[in-house]
Amino acid sequence: MSKQGGGAKRFVLLGTDYVYPRTTNKILRAFLHSKGIKDDDIMETYTPFGHSDYQTIVADIKKFAAGGKKTAVVSTINGDSNVPFYKELGNAGLKAKDVPVVAFSVGEEELRGVDAKPLVGHLAAWNYFMSIKNPTNKAWIKEWSDYAKAQKLPTADKPLTNDPMEATYIGIHMWAQAVEKAKSTDTDKVIAAMAGQKFKAPSGFVAEMDPSNHHLHKPVFIGEIKADGQFSTVWKTPGPVKAQPWSPFIEGNDKKPDHPVM
Secondary structure, three states: OOOOOOOOOEEEEEEEOOHHHHHHHHHHHHHHHHOOOOHHHEEEEEEOOOOOOOHHHHHHHHHHHOOOOOEEEEEEOOHHHHHHHHHHHHHOOOOOOOOOEEEOOOOHHHHOOOOOHHHOOOEEEEOOOOOOOOHHHHHHHHHHHHHHHHOOOOOOOOOOOOHHHHHHHHHHHHHHHHHHHHOOOOHHHHHHHHOOOEEEOOOOOEEEEOOOOOOEEEOOEEEEEOOOOOEEEEEEOOOOEOOOOOOOOOOOHHHOOOOOOO
């Protein structure tokens, strides 16, 4: 794990106000309780979509972190709001060595819009980073770069790949494989054929569609932000993680069966 991220005893759960961050933080709060973290050492804050003024929130984080215990931020801020949040982190001098931030929804594309130098060492958790070295990823990056230049996209001078792009890339190929297997584009037939589909992903691992619930088995990477806006992988799972549709940290979820997505 990152040297910045270890030893935290207080946590800020900061997210955009919709179902994904609230559900994630419900699970995180229960997980933190299981590790002996009390509610007094958890600060939970939400902002609306498109929120751009993070001066007060970052000031509140600094104040919360001044309580004498190592503090970390888990961010589920989504989309464009990441840019002003990370800019304010830089403006406030909140460095990774003091209060590390681990984000679930910030990647290479969001960091394109900020000066990443003050953000070096902050963390992100994804299933893919552009900086991952393997032949499949190298070929995919070249394919995307060539396409971006041929289409004269606005960002063709600096084409980036990221986790959501990889997820879409996997999904489209799995759908095509399922259509070939079903010999049909009928929705129900393709859904049935999707079960168990595998695809060699740019992450360097083989993604697999779980037959019982249609969630993907994918690897997890934690990366540190570098000065150039890319990520350096500091931790990864040994292989793809089996999909777990119900969190064991939420009471009653351990009794939930796996239900196929229909």
